[in-house]
Amino acid sequence: MRHRPHITVVGLGPAGSSFLSNETVALLTSTERVYLRTARHPAAEQLGLAQSFDHLYEAAETFEEVYVAIVNELVTAATGAAPDPIVYAVPGSPLVAERSVALLRHDARVNVTVIPALSFIDLAWERLRIDPLTAGVRLVDAEQFAEQAGGDRGPFLVAQCWSRHLLSEVKLSVPEDSDDPLPDVVILHHLGLEDERVLTVNWWELDRVVTPDHLTSVYVPTLSIPTMAQREIGLLEELMVTLRVRCPWDRVQTHRSLSPHLIEESYEVVDALSAMRNVGVTGDVADELAVGHLKEELGDLLFQIVFHACLAQEEGYFTLADVARGVHEKLVLRHPHVFGNVEAATPEQVAGNWESIKKLEKGRSSVTEGIPQYLPALMMANKLQRKALSVGVEPSEFSSVEGTVEERFAELILLASVGGSQGDDFPSVDDAEEVEHLVGLLLFEVGDLARQLGVDPEQALRARVVSLRERILIAEGVHNPPGGSR
Numbered sequence: 001m002r003h004r005p006h007i008t009v010v011g012l013g014p015a016g017s018s019f020l021s022n023e024t025v026a027l028l029t030s031t032e033r034v035y036l037r038t039a040r041h042p043a044a045e046q047l048g049l050a051q052s053f054d055h056l057y058e059a060a061e062t063f064e065e066v067y068v069a070i071v072n073e074l075v076t077a078a079t080g081a082a083p084d085p086i087v088y089a090v091p092g093s094p095l096v097a098e099r100s101v102a103l104l105r106h107d108a109r110v111n112v113t114v115i116p117a118l119s120f121i122d123l124a125w126e127r128l129r130i131d132p133l134t135a136g137v138r139l140v141d142a143e144q145f146a147e148q149a150g151g152d153r154g155p156f157l158v159a160q161c162w163s164r165h166l167l168s169e170v171k172l173s174v175p176e177d178s179d180d181p182l183p184d185v186v187i188l189h190h191l192g193l194e195d196e197r198v199l200t201v202n203w204w205e206l207d208r209v210v211t212p213d214h215l216t217s218v219y220v221p222t223l224s225i226p227t228m229a230q231r232e233i234g235l236l237e238e239l240m241v242t243l244r245v246r247c248p249w250d251r252v253q254t255h256r257s258l259s260p261h262l263i264e265e266s267y268e269v270v271d272a273l274s275a276m277r278n279v280g281v282t283g284d285v286a287d288e289l290a291v292g293h294l295k296e297e298l299g300d301l302l303f304q305i306v307f308h309a310c311l312a313q314e315e316g317y318f319t320l321a322d323v324a325r326g327v328h329e330k331l332v333l334r335h336p337h338v339f340g341n342v343e344a345a346t347p348e349q350v351a352g353n354w355e356s357i358k359k360l361e362k363g364r365s366s367v368t369e370g371i372p373q374y375l376p377a378l379m380m381a382n383k384l385q386r387k388a389l390s391v392g393v394e395p396s397e398f399s400s401v402e403g404t405v406e407e408r409f410a411e412l413i414l415l416a417s418v419g420g421s422q423g424d425d426f427p428s429v430d431d432a433e434e435v436e437h438l439v440g441l442l443l444f445e446v447g448d449l450a451r452q453l454g455v456d457p458e459q460a461l462r463a464r465v466v467s468l469r470e471r472i473l474i475a476e477g478v479h480n481p482p483g484g485s486r
Helices: 022-030 042-047 054-059 063-081 099-105 120-128 142-149 164-172 228-246 255-278 284-314 320-333 347-362 377-390 404-422 429-452 457-476
Strands: 006-011 034-036 086-090 111-114 138-141 156-159 185-189 197-201 216-220
Touching: 006 022, 006 063, 006 099, 022 042, 022 086, 034 063, 054 063, 063 086, 063 099, 086 099, 099 111, 120 156, 120 185, 120 216, 138 142, 142 156, 142 164, 142 228, 228 284, 255 284, 255 457, 284 320, 377 429, 377 457, 404 429, 429 457
Parallel strands: 006 086, 006 111, 034 086, 138 156
Antiparallel strands: 156 216, 185 197, 185 216
């Protein structure tokens, strides 16, 4: 009987071997098959453990590559040792900030047993004299501090501050012109060792007091920093101001001159979204192209919004911040079932509430107000049909679907065939108006039928037109047509 490879994972604790349990010490000293993620740890040095994966850190470009390589080597070693298990030892606790252990536990090739261990965070709570649950402390990674802590006020325990560069990145994540007072922070260095240091320092001294390593962390009691999205939007806004000053083209644009670009970019986003339907089906390369295309087109559309907001700010009307604040307030107000005590268990109830609130906000007497006059006809019909439902009017009552689509279609087919045999003068003016009326009825009823089937008629027609375009290109022998302005 073939035994499944087995790996026992243990933690080396936060400092020296005195923090290890007897069970862990026995495992580490009773077998030669002990593998260390890194030998750079006080407990590993005290126990004389040296077989590590430190060499992989030098060969790989990213930490993720290192962890994947470690898992593959561990699986190979465990397979060779089966039925006996091998031991994998990591710094601190195997269950705190250990990516290699997380990958290993999800690897179907091996069985994994994890033995809990003391973590550096346990010593941190004792030194800081706080209960992390009561204080609401968040554990974040120094390498992802701006991303993970952005938009939150803390407190934070910043782990894996292993270099002065990382501490500098944490420090510079706060804009220099921040209006909020910056806190003093606590540097926790070599907890549990003889050279332990717990220092309270000014924010701007964060990267200047100690020489950090893998046993360094930082406690931030409170902080207000922008999210990554806020930072990037701010940079885009600054770029827009620069372009308005330095670029001859950008400098002369107006709301009116930019309108065609806004419409074009909106349609390009819709095209990119249609390509996303095949993501996960067409293959990795195609998926990557589709996702990248959508990201690019959303960026182009976002730039148009930033441009119009910049023009409005120059005119003294409003700013991009006003735009964001306005839509935020509107969405909160229109979701009383989320932020209030209104009940809405179905999408239809949500839509009904939305329309009622919207009428009150706008001072409108009808839900039809505010629908753009020049929407494409099918899109307008679909929108009005949905509006009708929101106020309890059944669109099919306006023109019954049952039996009508077939009748209208047959009628128009007959008229077309007769017209074809009557020459260019058919139909007459009166007949042309009747034909237009019948075509309008047919399209309305098809649109309403599409609504009942949960299909967007505009998108359905667009997909059909795209298929025709591809057929034309094939007939022309154009096998790799340009994809438009991408």
